[in-house]
Amino acid sequence: MEFRSRESHREWLQGQAVLPAGFRVGTTRFGFEPMEVPRRATMTLTLLAVDAPTPDFAAVFTRNAFPGAPVLIGRGRLMSPRLGAILVNNKISNVCAPDGVNSSERLCAEVARSLALQREQVLPCSTGVIGWRLPVAAMLAALPEAVNELQGGTILPAAEGIMTTDLYPKVRRVELGGGSIVGIAKGAGMIEPNLATMLVFILTDIAVPRATLRGLLPKVAADTFNAISIDSDTSTSDTVVVLSSGNVQGVTPEAFAEALRTVCGDLAEDVVRNGEGVHHVVKVTVCGAPDAELARAVAKAVVNSPLFQCAVAGNDPNVGRLVCAVGKHLGRHCPGLDVSRCRMAIGGHTVFDRGVFRLDPGLEGDLAEHLKRAEMYRSGPPDEHGVFRPPVSWPVHERSVVVSIDLGTGNASAAVIGADRTHEYISENADYRS
Amino acid sequence: MEFRSRESHREWLQGQAVLPAGFRVGTTRFGFEPMEVPRRATMTLTLLAVDAPTPDFAAVFTRNAFPGAPVLIGRGRLMSPRLGAILVNNKISNVCAPDGVNSSERLCAEVARSLALQREQVLPCSTGVIGWRLPVAAMLAALPEAVNELQGGTILPAAEGIMTTDLYPKVRRVELGGGSIVGIAKGAGMIEPNLATMLVFILTDIAVPRATLRGLLPKVAADTFNAISIDSDTSTSDTVVVLSSGNVQGVTPEAFAEALRTVCGDLAEDVVRNGEGVHHVVKVTVCGAPDAELARAVAKAVVNSPLFQCAVAGNDPNVGRLVCAVGKHLGRHCPGLDVSRCRMAIGGHTVFDRGVFRLDPGLEGDLAEHLKRAEMYRSGPPDEHGVFRPPVSWPVHERSVVVSIDLGTGNASAAVIGADRTHEYISENADYRS
Structure with a gap:
């Protein structure tokens, strides 16, 4: 499609953003003072939750040699039998910060407590300034509001909540077999594959076994998110996650793979098109x-x-x-x-x-x-x-x-x-x- | 040294630019119409001549897979028993242009005729727009003026003549053993080693055998001109040439090597400092x-x-x-x-x-x-x-x-x-x- 106006784009976005069955999203925004610089900042917490923790999830992460704490934790989470929620914050990426892993784990524990999950069922993701420490106390205080906001229907609040310098939210959706795949992406600078400064969350209600998802995602990412570049700077936090709620049966792995490739390819191009200062x-x-x-x-x-x-x-x-x-x-x-x-x-x-x-x-x-x-x-x-x-x-x-x-x-x-x-x-x- | 004003910089430059014995430089500037675009352009021809053709010269060239015609010719000139002159033009780099090698050879032949040399004793160098054809007729018409201007004393006109987007001429000089090494460099964008969009001409009256020069130059270039980057774009035309007139005897190869390294290191830093838009x-x-x-x-x-x-x-x-x-x-x-x-x-x-x-x-x-x-x-x-x-x-x-x-x-x-x-x-x- 060719977008013509802000209004027609917005309308199109809302159509793309319909949440698949079995998921809820909630966000909250708050101010805080970073420990590293004497000025105020604002952060958004975004929570993505599956109604029932699912074994069917996959993720790929940056290859940067200095990955963020959430990436280190995320690699471990791939061993978890089930995943129930993802907690995302913007503004600070929690990379190589003192006590970074403990900070993220502390937040995961609190999400788990609120949603009756285990800590290992919560995946943390952060994007923003590299080097600063997460304002854990302020985040813990804000978390109940995000939990309270959790609702189905649309993924648009999450697509907006994970933005940093992005000009607009990026959402892509494909329907198939009575279900859908919906992906959101964040990323505007520090974009070059393996992966980009990119957080991508893909939710589907189509049943896809864990092993199938894990075989598929790296291949699809190689041809989509790893085939873009805005400034050659591979970030320390890149993450792509796919979760299936498993509600819709009967879609073949081939059809699912093709649809996933479409969603990822479209999102990858969206990330470039909304890259910092991109005119062409x-x-x-x-x-x-x-x-x-x-x-x-x-x-x-x-x-x-x-x-x-x-x-x-x-x-x-x-x-x-x-x-x-x-x-x-x-x-x-x-x-x-x-x-x-x-x-x-x-x-x-x-x-x-x-x-x-x-x-x-x-x-x-x-x-x-x-x-x-x-x-x-x-x-x-x-x-x-x-x-x-x-x-x-x-x-x-x-x-x-x-x-x-x-x-x-x-x-x-x-x-x-x-x-x-x-x-x-x-x-x-x-x-x-x- | 720390430069303080335009005037003190100019004065310092003039001191750096004293030509070693046995060399003359001449330049001329003229307008022309490129064949590829409907607008006027200006070119400067710069001629560097040794009083007596010398066997003692060395050169290193770009590793870009699409080198300019002057680079192709220059690699052949390394086989020449002696070199007598270098003809440089700015504005058009003569890279992959139709009939590019013949155009450059035609100009070399004319320089040779004017200076009583053989064509193989003239090295062509071009910098500027990639893809356009040299305006050979206009260049041939302008050449007598450059020949007429040939004089000793200062290399400054040549340092200025080879500039494109450079803000100021770059000249560095070291004295040793009663002689000197003087280098000039052009290069402001498309700068990354192997080599940079860089033309560097180094003239010395110190006697250094051909074999010594050729062993030395690649090593010195690796640590100096190949250790800088402004924009990672290795040009199609990078060339570094050293010529000795052999007038001054008695300098050891070690002392010469050290002085050459100083001249090249300083010029390399000058090229970065005068890189396009460089603030730091x-x-x-x-x-x-x-x-x-x-x-x-x-x-x-x-x-x-x-x-x-x-x-x-x-x-x-x-x-x-x-x-x-x-x-x-x-x-x-x-x-x-x-x-x-x-x-x-x-x-x-x-x-x-x-x-x-x-x-x-x-x-x-x-x-x-x-x-x-x-x-x-x-x-x-x-x-x-x-x-x-x-x-x-x-x-x-x-x-x-x-x-x-x-x-x-x-x-x-x-x-x-x-x-x-x-x-x-x-x-x-x-x-x-x-």
């Missing part, structure tokens, strides 16, 4: 590679090239930077590769073929037009503090810049979704603490 | 690594992290992004490494030790102070077109942000110089064609 989503496909790993790495080199990102931001079809980024990666990682049959296109227009650029003023105009069409907004003037802010808070369309690269040396391929680099990204990250 | 130079040292390659890669991961770069730009001691960047690299490339003894410091202040952050409001203030002290300027408001421009065109000081990382797992170390990421970088690269 860029989809790069690399084919003709000797192996899929190289194909993906080349695509990543393109979407992570600061110069290519800036050119796209300026609607400048600077094809030299595209070829430079590809050549940088190939030259460093496989210097012997025969690149003489390499071909590159933007928006379907060939710009480079067999070692030579194919440029003329007419093509230049076509390429610029393709970039302009994919632009979601332009930077306005900064405010009185010199800060750039996006003029829209919803995705005005779903168009993308399309880059195709044929290495001409094999049969493997990969697709990656990235974005441009703009003043809003600098404004967001030179001042803000996510 | 960031020096990252990694020690305690199992090998030097990993140490360097971790340091690069830090200086190339967009989020860390933005935090530095904002004088925001967001230490979480530092730890995230280190963890991102280690988690991806050596997931089994024991990081439990890892320690990180900024400006000498420990911020992370044995898996835990060491943060408090006092430290926060100290770190912010360290960042502010290293800041060269602040962004002013953008102009009426929304473009940010640096308010200074010289390095106001030579201070840096100092980051130290001890991985605690070995004895290898490496040092890398990088920079922050600012609105001026975005302005420069979202509109400008280098």
Whole structure:
């Protein structure tokens, strides 16, 4: 779909956000003072609960060498026979903070007490500033309100509660066999696979055995959440969790897998489209590679090239930077590769073929037009503090810049979704603490 | 030295720029119309000539898989018994352009004719837009003027002639044994080793045999020009050339090597300090690594992290992004490494030790102070077109942000110089064609 207005987007979101049977969500928001800096902050607690603790859950976590306490705990929770609730907080990610694991466990114990669960049946997730300590006392005081708010019907409060610098909540839903899969995602900066600064929660009422879910999720994540990049910074907290309440029987594993892939693929693109300061989503496909790993790495080199990102931001079809980024990666990682049959296109227009650029003023105009069409907004003037802010808070369309690269040396391929680099990204990250 | 004013910097530059005996430089500037876009452009031709063609020269080139025609030709020129001149143009880099090699060779032939050399004794170098064709006819017409301008005394016109988006010419000089080594560098964006978008020309009157130079240059380049990064984009045209006129005898190879290392190290730092939109130079040292390659890669991961770069730009001691960047690299490339003894410091202040952050409001203030002290300027408001421009065109000081990382797992170390990421970088690269 193409979004046209804030209102039509909101209406569409509400339709996506229908909660599957067997789940409830509740949130609460409160102010506190971080121990590390002398200023006030606000946090939202989000609680996702299954009516009956379920054995059918799966999760994948960041590969960052300094993972957050919730990730360390979460890896252990995979051994739990059942999961009954997820407690999420934004503002502070509880990474390498003093006594971080105990803080998260303390909160899980309190959730368990409130919901008549065991502590090991509660999964903690945190996102936000790295290094700060969780305000445990303030969180414990706020928790009863989140419990009190628990209700079925819509997942929208949770999609909003987990946001940090996200401009809008991200929700995707697929119906099948009388049930549904609904996913929400948080993530706007520090986005590059394995995974992104991303928390993703996927709830389904379709019955899927634990073993099936655990076999499926890593594969689906590899092709979706691990195939996006906004700024190449793999976060310390990335987490994707899937829970099944098991209420709806009769859906085949194949149909479920396809639907899950759709939800994850759509959410991954949503995360990029709502990336910090993103004006253009860029989809790069690399084919003709000797192996899929190289194909993906080349695509990543393109979407992570600061110069290519800036050119796209300026609607400048600077094809030299595209070829430079590809050549940088190939030259460093496989210097012997025969690149003489390499071909590159933007928006379907060939710009480079067999070692030579194919440029003329007419093509230049076509390429610029393709970039302009994919632009979601332009930077306005900064405010009185010199800060750039996006003029829209919803995705005005779903168009993308399309880059195709044929290495001409094999049969493997990969697709990656990235974005441009703009003043809003600098404004967001030179001042803000996510 | 610490530069204080535009005038004192200019005076210092002139002192650095004294040409060694046996060399002359000449430049000329002219307008032309590129074949690829309907607008006017300006190019400077720079000629560096040795009074007598010399066998004692060495060069290293980019490893980008799509190198420019001058790089392809330059690799062949290493076989030439002698080199007599270097012809450099800015504005167009002659990379993968139709008939690119013939265009450069045609220009070399004309230089050779003018200076009574053979074509193989002339090295071509180009920097600027990738993909466009050289305006050969206009360049041939301009060449006599550059030849006419050839003179000894100062290398400053050449240092200025090779600039693209550089704010100021970069020249470094060391005297030894009655002779000198003088180097000039061009490079402001597309800067990451192997090499950078960098042209570096080093002239010396000290006699150094060809074999010695060729053994030395790659090693020195690895520790200097290949240890910097502004935007991780390895250019298609990077070239470092050293020429000796051989006039001054009696300097030992060891003394020469040390002086060359000084010139290259200083120039490399100059290139970063004058990087596009750079407000802060960031020096990252990694020690305690199992090998030097990993140490360097971790340091690069830090200086190339967009989020860390933005935090530095904002004088925001967001230490979480530092730890995230280190963890991102280690988690991806050596997931089994024991990081439990890892320690990180900024400006000498420990911020992370044995898996835990060491943060408090006092430290926060100290770190912010360290960042502010290293800041060269602040962004002013953008102009009426929304473009940010640096308010200074010289390095106001030579201070840096100092980051130290001890991985605690070995004895290898490496040092890398990088920079922050600012609105001026975005302005420069979202509109400008280098």
